[in-house]
Amino acid sequence: MADKKAPIFLARKSYQRRRLRDASRVLPIAGGIAFMIPLMWHGDDVTERGTSDAMMFVFGVWIVLVLLAALLVRPTREEDEGPTGGEKEQDVL
Amino acid sequence: MSFNLLIFVALLYAALLFVVAFIADQRAKLGRARWLGSPAIYTLSLSIYCTAWTFYGAVGNAARNGLEFVTIYLGPTLVMVGWWWFLRKLVWVGRAQRVTSIADLISSRFGKSTPLGVLVTVIAIIAATPYIALQLQSVVQSLAVFADSSGEAWGNSDLNRAALWVSIGLALFTILFGTRNLDANEKHHGIVTAIALEAIVKLCALVAVGVFVVWGMTGGVRDTLALIDASPISEWEQSGGRWAGLIFVSAAAFVCLPRMFQVMVVENEQESHLATASWAFPLYLLAMSLFVLPIAVVGLEVMPEGSNPDLFVLTLPLSASQEGLAVFSFLGGFSSATSMVIVATIALATMVSNHIVVPIWLSSQREGALMSGDVRSVVIGARRFSIVAVLVLGYLYFRTSGGGSALAAIGLVSFTGAIQVLPAIIGALFWRGATRVGASAGLTVGLAIWAWTLFLPSFGPNAIITESVMASGPFGIEWLRPQALFGIGGQDPLLHAVFWSMSLNALIFVIGSVFSFPTPLERLQGAQFVNVFENTGGARNWTPSAAASEDLLIMSQRLLGATEAQKVFQQAAEKQGKTGYLPDVTPEFIQQLERELAGSVGAATAHAMIGQLLPGASISVEDLMAVADEAAQIMEYSSRLEAKSREQERTARQLRQANEKLTALSVQKDAFLSQISHELRTPMTSIRAFSEILQDENADDAQRIRYAGIIHNETMRLTRLLDDLLDLSFLENGQVVLNKRRISLRKLLNQAISSAGINADGAGLKINRTPQDEDVSLTTDPDRLSQVFINLISNAAKYCGADAPELSSIVRNLGADLQIDFVDNGEGISVENQTMIFEKFSRLTDHRKAGGAGLGLAICREIMQRLDGSVSYLPGQGGAAFRVTVPLSDPE
Incomplete structure (x- = not known):
């Protein structure tokens, strides 16, 4: 019964792998934006933020980026292919 | 310590x-x-x-x-x-x-x-x-x-x-x-x-x-x-x-x-x-x-x-x-x-x-x-x-x-210099249109701006660039001040240098690439770089030439070392199914060898060295075609396949039609042969019978004259039949030469009527004409067209079953064509026979009475086709009606 409810979809695994690849492509963009956030802390804010806050924030974003990158590496690369081996599904959607 | x-x-x-x-x-x-x-x-x-x-x-x-x-x-x-x-x-x-x-x-x-x-x-x-x-x-x-x-x-x-x-x-x-x-x-x-x-x-x-x-x-x-x-x-x-x-x-x-x-x-x-x-x-x-x-x-x-x-x-x-x-x-x-x-x-x-x-x-x-x-x-x-x-x-x-x-200051100066190659690298990897001219120009401009705005000033005031130049530009040109290019000053010197060097570098790179043409080798390499994931096989860079394998081996040994080079050559030879160390100098082998050498001395030198040994080597059109996108190639291939299968379908259909036609033609031919033998046999039978009687010595002179007359008549009939057949065969094979000239329709009809043996007084068949409409002249073959008219008129004379037979000719000028209808007042032709009358040997009545072989209308149709017109049966006119359409002027 559960099988019947699932939508018909071929190559579910490789499809998901490609979506995770998309996610890993977004990662640097998201990271770049996040690293810019402290720049908005200028001004005579009441809750004044100092260098130590910026440091905590930057390193926090940094470690999150590392973790996400590490998490995304494995599932995006199921089969181990070197630059000589041909993985050709590159831009398949 | x-x-x-x-x-x-x-x-x-x-x-x-x-x-x-x-x-x-x-x-x-x-x-x-x-x-x-x-x-x-x-x-x-x-x-x-x-x-x-x-x-x-x-x-x-x-x-x-x-x-x-x-x-x-x-x-x-x-x-x-x-x-x-x-x-x-x-x-x-x-x-x-x-x-x-x-x-x-x-x-x-x-x-x-x-x-x-x-x-x-x-x-x-x-x-x-x-x-x-x-x-x-x-x-x-x-x-x-x-x-x-x-x-x-x-x-x-x-x-x-x-x-x-x-x-x-x-x-x-x-x-x-x-x-x-x-x-x-x-x-x-x-x-x-x-x-x-x-x-x-x-x-x-x-x-x-x-x-x-x-x-x-x-x-x-x-x-x-x-x-x-x-x-x-x-x-x-x-x-x-x-x-x-x-x-x-x-x-x-x-x-x-x-x-x-x-x-x-x-x-x-x-x-x-x-x-x-x-x-x-x-x-x-x-x-x-x-x-x-x-x-x-x-x-x-x-x-x-x-x-x-x-x-x-x-x-x-x-x-x-x-x-x-x-x-x-x-x-x-x-x-x-x-x-x-x-x-x-x-x-x-x-x-x-x-x-x-x-x-x-x-x-x-x-x-x-x-x-x-x-x-x-x-x-x-x-x-x-x-x-x-x-x-x-x-x-x-x-x-x-x-x-x-x-x-840190030196580090950033150095970084900014190193990144001048960034536009060229990005272009190299992602833009097939990037060219050598653009890359060289961009790199030169970037290097110059970096040196002027950041590197030379970094040696300190008055070291290389004097303070007066820093303050008011070289030779007093204000907009060339090292830290305020184009007069836009007051920025961080590093950012100033990064901004101007990178943006102008990239701009010149793009402009130079857009307005220059790459060499064939650049296009090949560009395709291989940009499409590196698609074609790992790569295109060929060399066409075979007479370079001796041995020369290549000698050169490679000096670069790769004897053992390594011999291994490469032996493997290549093995791949080609040969034994020994000297493979054929195929494009694939040359490319592999060039890559092998490039690993040691770089692509440019390797290419130059092989180029010295292969003087005739050049890039062929096939290589350039291989540059085309893989995707484009596949699309083109599949569309070609599609076109081919469509063509095959069309051909199959045509073949089927041709086959049907051939079968029908074969049937027609059989029928034609049997009809012709029949037509030939009837007069032959009477000729044989009467000539036998003539051989009989008992016959008297009057009988002999009568029988000789019958034999003559039958011979005439045979001749007519054979003439008609010849005429039809000529028409069908397109061997007829048309003598087109300008002639008036009235004259043509007059000729036809008199040739058809119709008396002007109207005895036998009365013909109603519309003289005012006949006042047209047309360019056509008069003899052939009048042959059609004669046929139609004499047909009316023969078959119109009315007590007082009449034939009306109606002429219409349609601009490009002339339409002439011949309508008699007889019984007409029944619907089922209307399609048959233009076939050969079709005769609706006793053929003796008709005195022809039934080829008249078939000949008419052929003639009208040759004249770019048509003749058809016109139903519903109260009698037998035929419509002749003929172009007014010569279409050629």
């Missing part, structure tokens, strides 16, 4: 590096060291990004500018995390094209151009020399710190002497392990292993100092944070432009620096290493930067005013009498400096020897590629010479600049 002990420790450490490198090289040669090719080693080798500039300079930078130092590590972090965008392609291209350096990459992409390789090499040397000097400076400065602490104040000459010894040691190490072989893949296992070890040492040293500072000198994390908030750099006043700009510069430099390219692309073994490094290397950078700010803040707090913040990493442990830690820290700084210098020197030496020395040497050789002697020794010699030259340059820069300026 005595200074000599420090020197001893340093020498011991250096010896350890030699031993490690030696062992790694030995094991790699035996193929017994799987760990050598592990992702961990790869990640650690990337750490040459963290030079002494990081180890010492980051703390200094943090002490001056606060958190800004971190941008230098955020850029590479983003590039690594985003490896799927850029680095992956770079590594693939590097492997597929056997690229040996960044100059080789650009030269290879833009048509294996030697001048472009030289240009990139020059940029790399200019940008890297200050950086190498910086490393020497950091080592001798750190030595001076220890000398100071042990009571020997170092003067300038001591510093210079130490720098010289360090340079000599580095040259020795690099030559020993960097030029052991001319390995096709340019892999240096020994060096990579040694720098991996150094990466661990420098990380541990910095972390150790950090841990000591945070937990040993301060009360832990909370106190450290409080100290940061209380320090002079507590206020968060980061300039957004510098923050974003430096992230960009460091990200770009991470891929453009020759030494980074060396470890990241040239030494890369497989893609999975890059995948691992994509998160592991950012982690390394994070660990390296984590304690920088605390060390800086504590240094500012503890150390006396005026002490050099660049050396806090050393001076802090020393001031706390932690000599062991200080020595460890010194080793960390030493590691950072040496690993950078070694790899940078190898990378630069490869570029210098492949793009400058070897081409010059080759062109100076009379014999060309078939020169005598071992080229390998020449190339290795060139490389050793280049290593020494690069280090000498660095040393001289150190001597002349005299040290002193802040480390």
Whole structure:
């Protein structure tokens, strides 16, 4: 019964792998934006933020980026292919 | 702690590096060291990004500018995390094209151009020399710190002497392990292993100092944070432009620096290493930067005013009498400096020897590629010479600049120079339209602007550029002021230089590429670079020519060494199904050999050398066609298939129709034959019968005359029949020659009526004409058209069954055509017979009465077809009606 409810979809695994690849492509963009956030802390804010806050924030974003990158590496690369081996599904959607 | 002990420790450490490198090289040669090719080693080798500039300079930078130092590590972090965008392609291209350096990459992409390789090499040397000097400076400065602490104040000459010894040691190490072989893949296992070890040492040293500072000198994390908030750099006043700009510069430099390219692309073994490094290397950078700010803040707090913040990493442990830690820290700084210098020197030496020395040497050789002697020794010699030259340059820069300026400033100047190749690299990998002209122009402009706005001013006021030029521009041209190009001043000099050099570089690159035409080789290489994931097979660069396989072998042996070259040739021969060492000189083989050679001397030189042996070699149209997109090819192929299958369908349909027609024709022919035999037989029978009677002597004269008359009549009938058949056959085969001329319709009808034997008085058949409509003239064959009219009129005379037969001719002028209807007042023709009357031998009544063979209407139809008109039966006119349509003028 559960099988019947699932939508018909071929190559579910490789499809998901490609979506995770998309996610890993977004990662640097998201990271770049996040690293810019402290720049908005200028001004005579009441809750004044100092260098130590910026440091905590930057390193926090940094470690999150590392973790996400590490998490995304494995599932995006199921089969181990070197630059000589041909993985050709590159831009398949 | 005595200074000599420090020197001893340093020498011991250096010896350890030699031993490690030696062992790694030995094991790699035996193929017994799987760990050598592990992702961990790869990640650690990337750490040459963290030079002494990081180890010492980051703390200094943090002490001056606060958190800004971190941008230098955020850029590479983003590039690594985003490896799927850029680095992956770079590594693939590097492997597929056997690229040996960044100059080789650009030269290879833009048509294996030697001048472009030289240009990139020059940029790399200019940008890297200050950086190498910086490393020497950091080592001798750190030595001076220890000398100071042990009571020997170092003067300038001591510093210079130490720098010289360090340079000599580095040259020795690099030559020993960097030029052991001319390995096709340019892999240096020994060096990579040694720098991996150094990466661990420098990380541990910095972390150790950090841990000591945070937990040993301060009360832990909370106190450290409080100290940061209380320090002079507590206020968060980061300039957004510098923050974003430096992230960009460091990200770009991470891929453009020759030494980074060396470890990241040239030494890369497989893609999975890059995948691992994509998160592991950012982690390394994070660990390296984590304690920088605390060390800086504590240094500012503890150390006396005026002490050099660049050396806090050393001076802090020393001031706390932690000599062991200080020595460890010194080793960390030493590691950072040496690993950078070694790899940078190898990378630069490869570029210098492949793009400058070897081409010059080759062109100076009379014999060309078939020169005598071992080229390998020449190339290795060139490389050793280049290593020494690069280090000498660095040393001289150190001597002349005299040290002193802040480390970080030189680092950024150098970075900005190195990233001038960024537009060319991005264009090389992602834009098929990028051309050599554009790349050269962009690089030249970028180099010039960088030199004018940043590099030359960095030597200090009045060193090269005088203050008056800085203030009012060269020759008083205001808008050329080095730090206010186009009159837009008041910016941070670094950002100013980055902005103008990069934007104009990219702009000129694009404009130059758009308005120039690439050579065929550029287009081939462009397609191979940009579509590296699609066509790993690659297009062919050479067409076969008469180059002897043997000449190629002789040349390759001198480059690759006899054993290696023979192996390559033997394998190629085996692949072609031949035995021995001399394969056929196929395009595939040439390409493989060229790649093989490119791994040693670079693409441009390899191409040039093979080009000398294959004078007739050129790029064929097929090669250029192979450049076309794979996708486009597939689409074209499938559409061609589709067209073909449509065509086949059409052909099948036509064949079926033709077959049906043939079958019908065969039936028709049978019917025709049987009818014709019947038609011929009837008169023949009577002729035979009556001639037999004539032979009978009993017949009287009257009978004889009668019988002879019958025989004559029947013969006439046969002749008519045969005439008709001949006429029809001529018409059907298109053998009739039409004599077209202009004639009036009235005249034509008059002729026809009189020829049909109709009397003008109307006895027999009365003809009703409309004389006013007949006043038309037309261009046609009058004889043939009147033959049709005669036929129709005499048919009416024969078959109209009315008591008072009448025939009306109605003429209509339709503009282009003339329509003539012949309508009689008989019974007409029944519907089922209407389709048959134009067939041959169709006769509706007794044929004796008709006196014809039934070919008249068939002939009429054929004639009208020849005249581009038609004749058809017109039903519903009260009698038999035929419509003749004929064009008024000759269509031709």
